[in-house]
Amino acid sequence: MPPRQSYPLARIRILTSAVALAMAFAIASPAHASTDDFEIVFPHDPVVTNFTSSWGDSRSGGRSHRGTDLMAPKLTPVYAIADGIVTVVRDGDRSGRWVAIDHENGWESWYMHLNNDHPGTDDGKADWSLTVASGIAEGERVVAGELIAWVGDSGNAEPSSPHTHFELHRNGKAVDPYLHLRAAYELALESVISELLPAVADLVTELGSSGLRPDRPLG
Numbered sequence: 643m644p645p646r647q648s649y650p651l652a653r654i655r656i657l658t659s660a661v662a663l664a665m666a667f668a669i670a671s672p673a674h675a676s677t678d679d680f681e682i683v684f685p686h687d688p689v690v691t692n693f694t695s696s697w698g699d700s701r702s703g704g705r706s707h708r709g710t711d712l713m714a715p716k717l718t719p720v721y722a723i724a725d726g727i728v729t730v731v732r733d734g735d736r737s738g739r740w741v742a743i744d745h746e747n748g749w750e751s752w753y754m755h756l757n758n759d760h761p762g763t764d765d766g767k768a769d770w771s772l773t774v775a776s777g778i779a780e781g782e783r784v785v786a787g788e789l790i791a792w793v794g795d796s797g798n799a800e801p802s803s804p805h806t807h808f809e810l811h812r813n814g815k816a817v818d819p820y821l822h823l824r825a826a827y828e829l830a831l832e833s834v835i836s837e838l839l840p841a842v843a844d845l846v847t848e849l850g851s852s853g854l855r856p857d858r859p860l861g
C-alpha cells in the first residue's frame with residue numbers, strides 16, 4: 643500500500659478529535675447562559691482562549707477581581723464585543739495599556755493588559771501600533787467583532803501569563819461578565835465546528851476514494 647494513506651488518516655484523527663471535543667463541550671454545558679438584554683461577540687479566538695469565573699476573587703492590596711481574565715497567547719487578536727465608540731486608549735500602572743468602548747446602551751466594555759512588547763520579547767517597549775489596531779483611538783466608532791487590539795501582559799500582568807482582563811460595566815457599575823462571555827464563547831465555538839464539518843466530510847470522501855474500508859481500524 644502507498645504510504646500517503648497515513649496522511650489523510652492523521653488529518654482526520656485531528657479533525658474528528660477536535661469536533662468530538664467541541665461536541666462534548668457543547669453537550670456538557672447548559673443551554674446558552676442568560677445574558678440580560680445584551681448579546682456580545684466573544685472578544686478572542688475561542689480555540690486559543692481559556693477562562694474561568696473569577697469575579698470577586700481576592701487580589702493584591704485587598705482589592706477584589708472585577709472582571710474575567712481571558713488567557714491567550716501574546717498577540718492574539720482582541721475584538722470589540724459590540725458596536726460602540728472608543729472612549730479610552732491609555733496606559734495605567736495596574737491596567738497597563740487598555741481600551742474601553744461605550745456601547746451607547748448603558749453598557750461599556752474594558753480590555754486591559756494589552757500588548758506592549760516587541761514580538762518574541764518581553765521588553766515593554768513596543769509602540770502603540772503593536773497594542774491597538776490601526777484607526778483605534780478615542781472618539782472612533784467600532785463595530786461588533788472588529789479587531790481593536792492584541793493580547794499582552796502590560797501593567798501588573800507582567801509577571802503572569804498574557805491575558806485580557808475583561809470588564810463589563812452597566813450604567814457606570816462593574817458587573818460580572820462571566821455569563822455574557824460564556825454565551826458568546828459557546829456561539830463562537832459552534833461556528834468553529836460548523837466550519838470544520840465540511841473539511842471532515844471532504845476527508846471521509848477522500849478516504850473512501852483511496853480504497854480504505856471504513857471498518858478498518860485506524861490505530
Ligand SMILES: [Zn+2]
Nearest residue numbers: 709710711807
Ligand atoms: Zn483580571
